[in-house]
Amino acid sequence: MSVRNQPARFESDTDEALELNFDIQGHPVRRPWWKVWSKRNNRVPWVSIFVVLFVLVLPALLADVITTHDPLRGVLADRLTPPFWMEGGTTTYPLGTDKQGRDILTRLIYGARISLTVSTITILIGAVVGSTLGLLAGYFGGWVDRFVSWLIDTFLSLPHVLLALVIVAAIGPSFVTIVAIIAVTIWASFARQVRGETLSVRETEYVARAHVAGTTSWRILLRHVLPNVANTLIVLATLQVGVVILEESSLSFIGAGIPRPNPSWGVMVADGRDQILISWWISFFPGLCILLVVLSLNLLGDWLRDFLDPKMRQRGRS
Amino acid sequence: MSLDQPMGTVNDVPRTAPVLEVQDLRTYLYTRWGTTKAVDGVSFSLGSGETLGIVGESGSGKSMLALSLVRLTPEPAGKIVGGRVMLNGRNVLDLTDRQMREVRGKEISMILQDPQQSLNPVFSVGDQLAEAIRVHDRDLDDKLIHERSVDALKSVHVPAPERRLKNFPHQMSGGMKQRIVGAMAMAYQPQVLVADEPTTALDVTIQAQYLRLLKDLQERTGVAIIVITHDFGVIAETCDRVAVMYAGRFVEEGPVEQIFDHPRHPYTRALLESRPKVDLKSTRLQSIDGQPPSLIDLPIGCRFAARCAYAIERCLAEYPPWFEITEAHAAACWRSEEVPWPSP
Amino acid sequence: MINAVRGLLTLFAVSILVFSLARLTGDPIDVLAPVDISREDEAALRERWGLNGSIWEQYVSFVGNASQGDFGPSFKYPTETAASVIAERLPASISLGIVATVLTLVIGVPLGILSAVKRGSWLDRIAKGLALFGQSVPEFWLAIMLIWFVAVRWNVVPTSGISGWQSYILPSIVISVFGIAALLRLFRSAMLETLGSEYVKLARLKGLSEFKVVWKHALKPASIAPLTFFGGIAVRMLTGATVVEIVFAWPGVGYLAYEAANARDFPVVQALALFTAAVIIIMNLLIDITYAYVDPRVRLGQKAIA
Numbered sequence: 001m002s003v004r005n006q007p008a009r010f011e012s013d014t015d016e017a018l019e020l021n022f023d024i025q026g027h028p029v030r031r032p033w034w035k036v037w038s039k040r041n042n043r044v045p046w047v048s049i050f051v052v053l054f055v056l057v058l059p060a061l062l063a064d065v066i067t068t069h070d071p072l073r074g075v076l077a078d079r080l081t082p083p084f085w086m087e088g089g090t091t092t093y094p095l096g097t098d099k100q101g102r103d104i105l106t107r108l109i110y111g112a113r114i115s116l117t118v119s120t121i122t123i124l125i126g127a128v129v130g131s132t133l134g135l136l137a138g139y140f141g142g143w144v145d146r147f148v149s150w151l152i153d154t155f156l157s158l159p160h161v162l163l164a165l166v167i168v169a170a171i172g173p174s175f176v177t178i179v180a181i182i183a184v185t186i187w188a189s190f191a192r193q194v195r196g197e198t199l200s201v202r203e204t205e206y207v208a209r210a211h212v213a214g215t216t217s218w219r220i221l222l223r224h225v226l227p228n229v230a231n232t233l234i235v236l237a238t239l240q241v242g243v244v245i246l247e248e249s250s251l252s253f254i255g256a257g258i259p260r261p262n263p264s265w266g267v268m269v270a271d272g273r274d275q276i277l278i279s280w281w282i283s284f285f286p287g288l289c290i291l292l293v294v295l296s297l298n299l300l301g302d303w304l305r306d307f308l309d310p311k312m313r314q315r316g317r318s
Numbered sequence: 319m320s321l322d323q324p325m326g327t328v329n330d331v332p333r334t335a336p337v338l339e340v341q342d343l344r345t346y347l348y349t350r351w352g353t354t355k356a357v358d359g360v361s362f363s364l365g366s367g368e369t370l371g372i373v374g375e376s377g378s379g380k381s382m383l384a385l386s387l388v389r390l391t392p393e394p395a396g397k398i399v400g401g402r403v404m405l406n407g408r409n410v411l412d413l414t415d416r417q418m419r420e421v422r423g424k425e426i427s428m429i430l431q432d433p434q435q436s437l438n439p440v441f442s443v444g445d446q447l448a449e450a451i452r453v454h455d456r457d458l459d460d461k462l463i464h465e466r467s468v469d470a471l472k473s474v475h476v477p478a479p480e481r482r483l484k485n486f487p488h489q490m491s492g493g494m495k496q497r498i499v500g501a502m503a504m505a506y507q508p509q510v511l512v513a514d515e516p517t518t519a520l521d522v523t524i525q526a527q528y529l530r531l532l533k534d535l536q537e538r539t540g541v542a543i544i545v546i547t548h549d550f551g552v553i554a555e556t557c558d559r560v561a562v563m564y565a566g567r568f569v570e571e572g573p574v575e576q577i578f579d580h581p582r583h584p585y586t587r588a589l590l591e592s593r594p595k596v597d598l599k600s601t602r603l604q605s606i607d608g609q610p611p612s613l614i615d616l617p618i619g620c621r622f623a624a625r626c627a628y629a630i631e632r633c634l635a636e637y638p639p640w641f642e643i644t645e646a647h648a649a650a651c652w653r654s655e656e657v658p659w660p661s662p
Numbered sequence: 663m664i665n666a667v668r669g670l671l672t673l674f675a676v677s678i679l680v681f682s683l684a685r686l687t688g689d690p691i692d693v694l695a696p697v698d699i700s701r702e703d704e705a706a707l708r709e710r711w712g713l714n715g716s717i718w719e720q721y722v723s724f725v726g727n728a729s730q731g732d733f734g735p736s737f738k739y740p741t742e743t744a745a746s747v748i749a750e751r752l753p754a755s756i757s758l759g760i761v762a763t764v765l766t767l768v769i770g771v772p773l774g775i776l777s778a779v780k781r782g783s784w785l786d787r788i789a790k791g792l793a794l795f796g797q798s799v800p801e802f803w804l805a806i807m808l809i810w811f812v813a814v815r816w817n818v819v820p821t822s823g824i825s826g827w828q829s830y831i832l833p834s835i836v837i838s839v840f841g842i843a844a845l846l847r848l849f850r851s852a853m854l855e856t857l858g859s860e861y862v863k864l865a866r867l868k869g870l871s872e873f874k875v876v877w878k879h880a881l882k883p884a885s886i887a888p889l890t891f892f893g894g895i896a897v898r899m900l901t902g903a904t905v906v907e908i909v910f911a912w913p914g915v916g917y918l919a920y921e922a923a924n925a926r927d928f929p930v931v932q933a934l935a936l937f938t939a940a941v942i943i944i945m946n947l948l949i950d951i952t953y954a955y956v957d958p959r960v961r962l963g964q965k966a967i968a
Contacts, residue, residue: 150668150672153668153672154672154675154676157672157939157943157946158676158939159934159935159938159939161905161916161919162919162931162935162938163680163683163935165904165919165920165922165931166680166683166931166932169923169928169931170683170926242798246800250800250801250802253800253905254802254904254905254920255924256923266802269800272806273806273909276806276809276814277814280810283803283806283807286803287800287803287804290803291795291798291799291800291803294797294798294799295794295795295798298794298797298798299794388867390866390867394782415872419869419870422866422867423867423868423869424869427867430860430863430864430867431860435860435861436860436861436863437861438865438879438882438883439883439957439959440883440886440956440957440958449870449874450869453868453869486958486959488958488959502864502868503867
């Protein structure tokens with residue numbers, strides 16, 4: 001999992017763009033703003049934004065408005081109805097129903113709400129805890145840094161699926177449990193990233209100047225370091241939404257996440273597992289939602305990184 | 319190539335047939351933004367034992383020119399689109415890739431700008447040197463290669479060469495690395511050596527040392543050297559002839575003394591005037607007012623006209639031809655014969 | 663050496679964490695023993711499972727058992743120790759892990775290298791797409807979809823358990839998809855960096871063949887950075903394939919963890935968590951050692967900028 005948390009990406013698109021912005025000797029070439037803007041605009045991942053918006057965010061916010069079916073209780077008589085385009089399908093249940101007769105589309109919509117809630121809360125916790133510790137470690141160095149670094153390493157080498165199983169075995173699955181487990185596993189990547197950034201910001205001149213001017217450490221952290229790290233945080237948070245969604249659905253799938261009958265996408269895939277031969281739609285659609293949303297978030301995160309963080313963009317080019 | 323070729327006979331065109339003759343070389347970079355004419359019709363020739371300096375600001379295309387000579391322009395954007403590069407009577411641009419590899423290191427070598435970056439950090443110096451020797455001589459046994467490596471290091475005055483061979487690049491100083499890069503380039507005694515900013519990355523004290531080393535190698539082997547630099551100090555110290563490059567083209571060419579004393583192109587003069595007079599060795603180009611033109615949208619007329627204090631209408635309308643000042647000295651400026659230029 | 667000490671410290675922290683998590687519900691006896699258990703039986707059970715005394719004494723007995731390597735008796739299989747239960751399941755996981763690791767290396771590394779060399783080509787596009795897919799696809803779903811398509815519809819390979827080499831095909835593909843994506847990406851960006859470096863230019867200047875330039879001069883320095891991550895990838899495949907093992911009913915430690923957790927077999931779950939943490943720590947140590955072989959700058963005691 002530590003690997004998935006690690007932002008890595010494709011260089012080529014941005015590289016090409018960079019080559020174009022510099023002359024042979026590395027001199028910036030001035031271009032009319034409209035050309036720059038149109039090139040930039042071309043690279044906005046509209047499809048990704050569209051997918052994130054229409055598969056994740058809007059359904060999550062408007063679940064009660066969009067659908068009239070009950071996500072938890074189905075009509076037993078209508079169970080295992082196939083999607084509308086198949087024989088026996090009906091537009092009442094556009095994507096079919098599961099073995100309890102619950103509308104798949106409705107459950108997907110409510111599932112988006114679960115995914116979005118879990119990822120928002122865990123990332124808020126992870127980002128606050130992680131960046132605080134990262135800032136402290138990077139700024140103060142010394143034993144603070146050594147301790148925090150050790151904590152980061154330890155948490156990154158935790159077998160978190162097993163931990164989740166232990167916790168769930170002990171206190172049972174619940175919304176709070178899953179949020180706690182995921183928050184525990186993601187703060188470390190925030191901490192590591194922020195620590196690195198802070199270290200480099202600390203070296204820069206203006207922080208030194210702030211020191212000379214007699215500003216206190218806390219002021220420096222808040223006024224100088226945090227804004228510099230902000231872009232990194234935005235990028236990391238975007239990428240982490242995908243990580244959290246995958247994590248939550250995996251844990252829910254093995255029964256260590258969102259408890260039934262709540263329609264987490266992971267739970268839905270698990271529900272359809274035994275029916276895969278006859279009623280493939282039960283498992284297929286929730287998994288497809290996860291795939292599309294996570295894929296889009298990854299593309300979006302990479303794009304945001306290029307857009308917001310020129311330092312990261314230029315890293316790796318000598 | 320003869321070892322007794324007289325050095326520094328600056329006023330003469332080389333008497334022997336040139337080892338390298340470049341005719342109307344054009345190297346363009348194809349980017350999404352348009353075509354950058356990095357090298358746009360450059361011609362010169364070079365006899366063995368001669369040293370030609372190519373001087374220009376950053377972005378004038380001089381590095382791209384150097385890379386074009388060895389056909390290592392950055393792929394896939396950079397392409398040599400025209401001209402000829404005659405090396406020992408053969409057009410290098412017509413060779414197959416395999417033939418070209420044979421030529422590199424054996425007939426023409428190049429020293430890259432940054433010694434810190436040009437050695438591979440994960441292989442020992444001996445390994446990298448042995449590779450340069452083995453590549454053109456596959457049947458050498460390890461012992462012979464070792465001997466040759468030691469000799470190569472000795473030739474560039476590396477102390478304790480046996481021990482150095484086992485070292486890794488990070489264990490050496492920049493000057494030492496630059497010497498080793500030199501040894502690699504000279505391992506097969508090529509006829510032409512291209513040195514791209516050979517001293518910019520070095521300490522001032524080591525710079526002079528290194529330039530002396532290059533001269534020394536030249537005296538021993540008769541290699542023709544092209545020094546690419548933005549530093550007139552380096553030119554003064556090493557070169558017989560100098561060519562001034564601006565926006566992809568040569569604008570003035572001639573013997574070093576004539577160029578220094580009687581520059582005939584306003585750009586050359588501006589370059590010379592912009593450097594500090596006190597210490598020749600530490601000169602770096604001061605900027606001239608204005609920016610070099612974008613190599614994508616080049617003006618029809620003289621490319622320097624927009625920054626030139628002496629520009630007349632003709633300069634904007636028509637690209638100047640070469641005006642011969644002496645037999646070896648020429649400038650591409652409409653007003654090169656009106657010196658001293660009247661004030662604007 | 664310092665790393666080894668840090669590793670031990672981490673292991674210690676994990677043991678406390680695991681132990682206290684398992685005690686979150688209070689007394690395991692309440693959960694496990696029948697409601698009408700007699701006092702004598704309860705005492706016997708407590709004795710057997712090391713649940714006597716204060717929480718500290720219990721922790722000490724837990725660590726004591728762990729250091730002897732048996733982790734105490736399993737709750738679910740009272741005749742066996744937790745360690746022996748794990749040992750039984752280990753071969754299945756290790757063999758699957760090896761197959762998946764090999765698959766990852768054989769596909770991920772060359773594809774990453776080639777897509778950097780042929781940057782912008784159709785191969786590069788495919789590789790990029792594959793990496794993005796591998797990074798984003800939920801494994802459990804991919805597993806089920808593969809079972810649906812390959813195993814059931816076309817009836818080509820078995821869908822669960824181990825019965826011959828064919829059983830390895832689907833699980834190892836699913837496990838390696840993520841690793842392939844990660845390595846591909848890492849090698850691609852590392853290779854792009856080294857291929858654009860001055861020393862690769864110099865290698866070409868020497869007249870070396872393109873093959874040597876790419877596979878020697880560009881590849882070796884490029885493999886330093888991915889090494890860091892390969893540890894994580896390998897660990898994930900060797901121990902963390904829990905989800906995949908569950909879908910394929912693979913009789914390995916991942917599936918065991920699931921069974922044990924459902925059966926509230928704490929000694930086994932604890933042992934597994936500790937064991938996994940230990941494997942991860944050892945793996946990281948091995949990677950530190952490997953560094954020294956790949957990167958000469960580390961040999962002098964300075965760590966390379968990874």
